[in-house]
Amino acid sequence: MQKALKRYFPIFVLPTLIAFGFAFIIPFVMGVYLSFCDFKTVTNATFVGFKNYTEIFADTDFVNAFIFTFRFAAIAIFTINVLAFSLALVLTRKIKGTNLFRTVFFMPNLIGGIILGYIWQSIINAILINYGTTLVANPVYGFWGLVILMNWQLIGYMMIIYIAGLQNIPTDLLEAARIDGASSWQLLKKVKIPMVMPSITICLFLTVSNSFKLFDQNLALTAGAPSKKTQMLALDIYNTFYGRNFAEGTGQAKAVLFFLLVAAIALGQLVLTRRKEIDQ
Amino acid sequence: MKKKIMLALLTVAMVSAFLSGCGSKSSEGKVYYMNFKPEVDQVWQDLAAKYTKETGVEVKVVTAASGTYEQTLKSEIANTDAPTLFQINGPVGYQAWKEYCLDLKDTKLYSWLLDKNLAITGEDGGVYGIPYVVEGYGIIYNNSIMNKYFALDGALATSMDQINNFATLKAVAEDMQAKKDQLGINGVFASTSLLPGEDWRWQTHLANLPVYYEYKDKGISDTNNLEFTYSDNFKNIFDLYINNSCTEPGLLGSKSVNDSMAEFALGQVAMVQNGNWGWGQISGVEGNVVTAEDVKFLPIYTGVAGEENQGLCIGTENYFCINSKASKADQDASIAFVEWVFSSEEGKAAVTNDLGFIAPFNTFTDAEKPTDPLAKEVIRYMSDTTKTSVSWNFTSFPSQDFKDAFGAALLEYANGTMAWDDVKKLVIDKWASEKAAAAAAQ
Numbered sequence: 225m226q227k228a229l230k231r232y233f234p235i236f237v238l239p240t241l242i243a244f245g246f247a248f249i250i251p252f253v254m255g256v257y258l259s260f261c262d263f264k265t266v267t268n269a270t271f272v273g274f275k276n277y278t279e280i281f282a283d284t285d286f287v288n289a290f291i292f293t294f295r296f297a298a299i300a301i302f303t304i305n306v307l308a309f310s311l312a313l314v315l316t317r318k319i320k321g322t323n324l325f326r327t328v329f330f331m332p333n334l335i336g337g338i339i340l341g342y343i344w345q346s347i348i349n350a351i352l353i354n355y356g357t358t359l360v361a362n363p364v365y366g367f368w369g370l371v372i373l374m375n376w377q378l379i380g381y382m383m384i385i386y387i388a389g390l391q392n393i394p395t396d397l398l399e400a401a402r403i404d405g406a407s408s409w410q411l412l413k414k415v416k417i418p419m420v421m422p423s424i425t426i427c428l429f430l431t432v433s434n435s436f437k438l439f440d441q442n443l444a445l446t447a448g449a450p451s452k453k454t455q456m457l458a459l460d461i462y463n464t465f466y467g468r469n470f471a472e473g474t475g476q477a478k479a480v481l482f483f484l485l486v487a488a489i490a491l492g493q494l495v496l497t498r499r500k501e502i503d504q
Numbered sequence: 505m506k507k508k509i510m511l512a513l514l515t516v517a518m519v520s521a522f523l524s525g526c527g528s529k530s531s532e533g534k535v536y537y538m539n540f541k542p543e544v545d546q547v548w549q550d551l552a553a554k555y556t557k558e559t560g561v562e563v564k565v566v567t568a569a570s571g572t573y574e575q576t577l578k579s580e581i582a583n584t585d586a587p588t589l590f591q592i593n594g595p596v597g598y599q600a601w602k603e604y605c606l607d608l609k610d611t612k613l614y615s616w617l618l619d620k621n622l623a624i625t626g627e628d629g630g631v632y633g634i635p636y637v638v639e640g641y642g643i644i645y646n647n648s649i650m651n652k653y654f655a656l657d658g659a660l661a662t663s664m665d666q667i668n669n670f671a672t673l674k675a676v677a678e679d680m681q682a683k684k685d686q687l688g689i690n691g692v693f694a695s696t697s698l699l700p701g702e703d704w705r706w707q708t709h710l711a712n713l714p715v716y717y718e719y720k721d722k723g724i725s726d727t728n729n730l731e732f733t734y735s736d737n738f739k740n741i742f743d744l745y746i747n748n749s750c751t752e753p754g755l756l757g758s759k760s761v762n763d764s765m766a767e768f769a770l771g772q773v774a775m776v777q778n779g780n781w782g783w784g785q786i787s788g789v790e791g792n793v794v795t796a797e798d799v800k801f802l803p804i805y806t807g808v809a810g811e812e813n814q815g816l817c818i819g820t821e822n823y824f825c826i827n828s829k830a831s832k833a834d835q836d837a838s839i840a841f842v843e844w845v846f847s848s849e850e851g852k853a854a855v856t857n858d859l860g861f862i863a864p865f866n867t868f869t870d871a872e873k874p875t876d877p878l879a880k881e882v883i884r885y886m887s888d889t890t891k892t893s894v895s896w897n898f899t900s901f902p903s904q905d906f907k908d909a910f911g912a913a914l915l916e917y918a919n920g921t922m923a924w925d926d927v928k929k930l931v932i933d934k935w936a937s938e939k940a941a942a943a944a945a946q
Contacts (some may be wrong), residue, residue, distance in 0.1 A: 357919070469903050470941070
């Protein structure tokens with residue numbers, strides 16, 4: 225068996241490995257190197273050391289974007305997971321039309337972020353126009369607009385994962401608990417939640433990384449308006465890289481720092497929730 | 505053993521299939537043109553096909569989506585098959601791209617240029633960017649609505665000739681706004697589009713006027729520290745736009761350029777600030793009620809002394825550059841292609857009629873001028889010797905980031921969440937910091 229695996233390694237793994245190398249590893253290594261360079265195009269760079277990293281904090285844009293991203297992520301992660309889990313609970317009961325509902329809730333996830341952004345921009349503006357204002361008049365609108373948008377997009381996806389988790393709970397376990405006289409609240413808290421912990425890990429990981437890396441939706445919905453007050457980290461990096469002259473290196477340095485931040489937060493979360501998982 | 509060979513072959517086949525498409529080289533020169541104007545993409549594609557048919561030289565035209573030229577160019581030019589012909593937007597663009605610009609001093613194209621001062625020159629005296637179109641902008645007005653107003657009792661002016669300064673424009677606009685129901689319009693000015701990404705008519709084009717006058721006073725063409733001495737003049741016209749419009753100031757953040765052009769085309773408003781490229785947007789609107797004869801230009805008056813003689817803002821931000829890192833054969837092919845476009849009968853016809861360009865080259869006769877109403881107006885103003893055209897100085901604006909910040913401040917000002925003094929301060933500070941950042945990085 226071991227030998228067979230080794231023999232077929234080139235056929236099954238090599239093509240993917242090469243693709244992965246070209247599309248991920250090489251750009252990644254290049255990206256890290258470029259963050260120490262001054263460059264106009266990625267193939268024409270001169271090494272400058274840590275200069276780009278010191279320039280990250282030359283203005284407050286990056287810090288502001290970080291604070292906004294963090295606030296957004298905290299709220300979005302909470303609401304998305306709570307709502308998705310509640311929907312999953314409802315839709316694992318034996319009610320009519322469960323499959324239809326599951327499909328409907330999942331569908332927003334199939335629409336691209338840019339389109340969603342523009343759709344929600346029109347919806348929110350159509351509502352706000354009654355109050356004589358627009359989405360970009362106040363950063364608060366942009367913030368909650370983004371939260372609503374992300375909820376709408378991600379709840380269905382997370383719901384499917386939670387449904388899979390809930391359906392995997394052995395029915396004898398639930399029955400035993402019921403016979404022992406557990407109320408439905410106790411059932412949820414003591415049996416269901418501990419049993420779907422692996423799903424929670426995955427969902428939290430997906431929402432954390434998605435919320436921090438959010439770009440398309442942010443760009444399409446407000447593009448950071450008013451005055452960059454609704455600008456998230458990824459958009460700030462993009463604007464530094466493309467919107468300013470001679471700041472490509474700084475943008476790249478921001479991107480590397482961004483990677484480290486997101487990786488640290490996501491891994492921390494993985495370790496924390498993994499600990500709570502129990503073996504069946 | 506046989507199996508192993510098969511295996512190795514298979515792997516090689518898969519990998520090579522994956523890698524193919526990166527290769528393919530030809531020794532003959534070919535042209536890769538990176539087009540800036542999405543609205544004329546098809547015209548360039550047709551021109552390229554025609555040229556290939558005539559000469560056998562391969563011409564590839566790629567158009568960057570609106571507002572993404574810098575991004576697209578930045579990634580495309582890093583490729584092995586990089587654009588051989590691209591464009592920059594002026595001196596600031598030249599500073600950013602100078603490593604990629606070839607000296608074009610000895611080309612025929614440069615020798616044809618009517619006003620050699622328009623070209624972008626480097627410190628070494630080389631010519632690195634050649635303008636290929638002259639454009640103009642101002643306030644586009646609907647003459648039939650204006651005539652309707654002039655016919656009213658108590659009209660504050662009786663013909664467009666009387667509106668030749670800001671005070672008159674303001675009085676007339678405010679009076680028209682008050683009588684908008686009689687005139688059958690929703691407002692005098694079309695929406696001041698302040699949706700992010702749609703604010704270039706204000707943070708770039710309108711902002712050109714105060715900068716032009718400041719440069720003129722100081723006798724300079726660029727500066728690291730803008731004082732924004734004419735900020736009140738900018739405020740004059742901007743206030744007039746947002747307060748006498750078909751849209752409430754607080755709602756301007758949801759309007760795009762297309763919205764304002766449609767409002768004008770549907771006869772809902774009398775005036776809109778835009779350039780001669782806007783004719784296609786006006787005539788292309790479904791249900792358009794504005795006839796070609798009624799579309800005219802008025803200079804943008806801001807209350808500067810002596811502005812009675814001010815003309816339209818005329819200039820260019822489209823300069824051809826040849827990629828200096830491309831092969832010699834490709835460079836020559838690209839120059840030949842451009843020269844063909846601007847000198848052959850077919851090329852010139854397409855430039856004049858399909859692209860609608862006012863080309864700044866002596867290869868074009870007087871008969872070969874675009875015939876759309878706005879281009880005709882630009883030509884009329886240019887040939888009027890009593891008017892002084894305002895040159896395009898926004899090509900010296902420090903960066904896109906500066907323009908975006910300015911636009912965002914204007915949006916906040918329109919929403920009433922930012923005082924004008926803060927807008928002024930932001931412009932001055934942002935200008936200085938972006939210029940300093942660019943200087944430090946060079």
